[in-house]
Amino acid sequence: MSGTTALVAPAADTVADDGDEDIGEARHEAARQRWRLLAEALKRGAATTHEGAADSCMGVSFGLVRCLSTPENGWFVYSAQGFEVLVCHVTEAVSPKALAGFNNTGNVRVWSSEEVLTHYCLRQGPALFAGRRVLELGGGMTCLAGLMVAKAAAPAHVHLTDGNQAAMANVKRIVAQNELRTDVACSVLRWHEAGHLRPAALYDLILCADCLFFDDARPALADAISLLLRPGGSALVMAPARGGTFNLFVQEVARKGLRYSIAKRYDDAVWASHEALMHAAQHGGPFYNEDLHFPLLLLLTKPS
């Protein structure tokens, strides 16, 4: 997710105060932009439709997933690497009532980590998913990565989840509109309740994007992954470093006994976009800060 444009995400405000002036300035700029966007969204109110949106569906975008309006009000085509899905958004996400409820960050937009995770999954090719049970945690209002996997590959089962009810109601509408290649379940799943989930079997692969900055939920997310992954299974987790929160999560998963590796240059197209975004920002273009915006890849494996 981009701290730049997050509406209610505490991320930029919870960046550890390490005395680094650049990070401090980035944090202030992120906060300014966040509140500007929030003010605009509240002015537009529940009638927000993201009309004419292309990349505006996704704040800071790496240009790897295209989002195009359709003639049908409120529906968009998201496309990547030749695959397309129909997607609608939660339009009342920033009403004062919604802001008072469960964490709403996943209803604001599709954040760049989800975009990059979607691209990355497609780049891995269908073989990674074939016959596998796939779970997405904290997928937000589109669960785009898991949705695209269900569209492009032939997993045995895809389970899309988020802790926010409005997000999951939206995901259910999306799933109903798309012809997917596999059986897809959608549920509200809060990480601290993962122990109550009784899946038919544990998952071979877990996907998760931009969920590591919630200080109070990091241990529960690490628990959920450890609990729901089958021995030998893997998780692909993407998130920006964000003032040390990524590393704090790595410490959590290591404590659970999960094996991990961290990659920064995991994909040429992602890296090229990152460099272009950095270059533009240094030359008067849109605000882009690596710490807040660049998704690192964390690959987790549960020992057999």
Ligand SMILES: C[S@@+](CC[C@H](N)C(=O)[O-])C[C@H]1O[C@@H](n2cnc3c(N)ncnc32)[C@H](O)[C@@H]1O
């Ligand atoms: C920044 S959003 C990311 C959404 C999506 N993955 C994306 O990148 O567009 C974080 C997501 O985590 C979900 N979340 C936060 N705390 C949670 C919890 N305790 N249990 C389950 N989901 C949670 C929120 O509802 C939100 O959708």
